[in-house]
Amino acid sequence: MASSHLASITVLLLLLSSGAGCQSIGDTGNLTSDSLLKAAEASPDAVTLDIYWARTTLDDMEFGSRLWKSVQEDRIPVELRCRLANEGLRAGVVSGTPCAELVELLNPSGVDLDTAEEQSGMLSAKPAQVTRRLKQLRPGKRLELQAGEVVPTFTLLRGGASGLVGKAFSDAQGMYAVEIGQPTGGQVSLELLPELHHGQPQMKYVNPGPGMVVAQLRREVEVFAELKTTVDLSPGEMLVVTSLPGSKHRLGSLLHHTLSDESPEQKYLLLRLSQLPHTAVLAADENDAWPWK
Numbered sequence: 703m704a705s706s707h708l709a710s711i712t713v714l715l716l717l718l719s720s721g722a723g724c725q726s727i728g729d730t731g732n733l734t735s736d737s738l739l740k741a742a743e744a745s746p747d748a749v750t751l752d753i754y755w756a757r758t759t760l761d762d763m764e765f766g767s768r769l770w771k772s773v774q775e776d777r778i779p780v781e782l783r784c785r786l787a788n789e790g791l792r793a794g795v796v797s798g799t800p801c802a803e804l805v806e807l808l809n810p811s812g813v814d815l816d817t818a819e820e821q822s823g824m825l826s827a828k829p830a831q832v833t834r835r836l837k838q839l840r841p842g843k844r845l846e847l848q849a850g851e852v853v854p855t856f857t858l859l860r861g862g863a864s865g866l867v868g869k870a871f872s873d874a875q876g877m878y879a880v881e882i883g884q885p886t887g888g889q890v891s892l893e894l895l896p897e898l899h900h901g902q903p904q905m906k907y908v909n910p911g912p913g914m915v916v917a918q919l920r921r922e923v924e925v926f927a928e929l930k931t932t933v934d935l936s937p938g939e940m941l942v943v944t945s946l947p948g949s950k951h952r953l954g955s956l957l958h959h960t961l962s963d964e965s966p967e968q969k970y971l972l973l974r975l976s977q978l979p980h981t982a983v984l985a986a987d988e989n990d991a992w993p994w995k
Contacts, residue, residue, distance in 0.1 A: 748838035749882050749890050750977035752940075753847065756807045756832045760959065760966040761947040765803065770794065772801035773942055777933055785928055788861055790949025791896070791957070793931050796972075797939040807970060808832055836976070841884045849876035849957040849971070858898070859951040868951070871900040871924075876957035878971065885978045892941060892973065894931045896957060898924040926953065940974035 758765060773794035775783060786793055796804065810831050839845055856874035859866045877899050883891035903919040910916055933941055945954030945968060960967040 747979050748840045749885065749975065749979065751837050751839055751880075751882075751892075752972075752974040752976050753835045753837055754808060754832060754970075754972040754974070756810075756970045756972065757960065757967040758807065758810075758970070760968045762968065763947055765806075766944075766947070769801070769803035769807065772796065772803065778931060782929075782931065786931070787946060789896075789926070789929060790946050790952030790954025791929070791943065792946050792954075793894075793941065793943045795933055795935070795939055796942055797936070808972075839880065839882050841882055843881070845880040847878040847880060847971070849878055849969070850959070851875070851961055853956070853961065856900075856956055857951055858953065858956070860953075871898060873902060873921075874898060874900045874956065876953070878957070880973070888978070889934045889936050890975060890978060891932060891934050892975070894941065894943065894973070896926045896929050896953060898926075898953070898956065900924070929953075935975040937975050937978060940972050942970060942972050944968060944970045 770792070773796055775792075775794035777795040778786075778793050783793070837845060852873050852875045855870060855872055857868050857870045858874075859868050861867075875898070877897045879893075879895040879897055881893045881895075883893075899921045901922045903921050905917055906920045907915050907917055908920075931941070931943070935941065943958075945952075945958035949955045950959075958969045958971070960969065
């Protein structure tokens with residue numbers, strides 16, 4: 703048992719420490735041993751983020767209970783945690799040595815890299831349980847993450863003065879907007895803002911800069927500014943976000959549930975700070991189990 707757990711830890715460390723070239727957010731980002739072992743090329747003025755989506759059985763309360771014991775939810779202000787919970791969302795920060803549940807989440811099959819490479823063709827025929835993208839982001843630049851597919855009709859339930867109030871959206875899609883601040887003191891501020899994009903694209907005029915007007919096809923957007931999560935991360939730390947059990951028709955279900963009726967699944971979003979600008983290596987204690995030094 704100990705040797706099996708050690709092997710799983712080793713695989714996870716390889717997954718998290720290696721880098722693939724920057725990928726489009728629309729790519730599948732399936733993990734293979736070949737792509738994992740490519741070194742990341744850091745931009746001199748950008749923060750490097752590892753973006754993971756990991757899937758588990760829908761509302762797996764036993765696994766979630768074990769995982770969240772190792773997540774620092776107190777890094778999120780209690781008022782914000784309450785607002786997130788009301789919308790079916792839960793967030794926290796992971797730092798230090800990976801727990802067994804995190805190993806299981808990011809390496810669910812428990813196979814070594816050689817086996818994963820042999821199975822890569824078979825895995826590509828269906829959605830991967832874990833996808834990873836490496837993204838370099840500059841301060842003030844917006845990154846959009848598609849949290850799921852477009853739903854023809856979605857009724858969103860939210861708390862009102864007289865109880866739950868429902869509002870229907872056509873062609874609804876959950877999105878996350880990500881921005882980072884200027885790195886200071888070996889940390890960077892990361893902002894995660896949930897949004898609901900809906901309707902058919904329409905031509906709109908936007909002002910991208912002084913004296914400029916550009917016509918773009920855009921959909922209608924519901925922005926949940928009161929749910930914006932801001933955390934200060936050091937290299938190697940990650941923000942974890944997912945849905946709470948029983949969040950059907952809440953924002954959490956649109957953002958973190960798959961659409962399959964046969965085998966619905968829950969999705970975890972993990973944003974790991976990999977590198978700060980002008981940082982050749984990642985900060986870590988010499989005795990840390992994570993491999994970056």
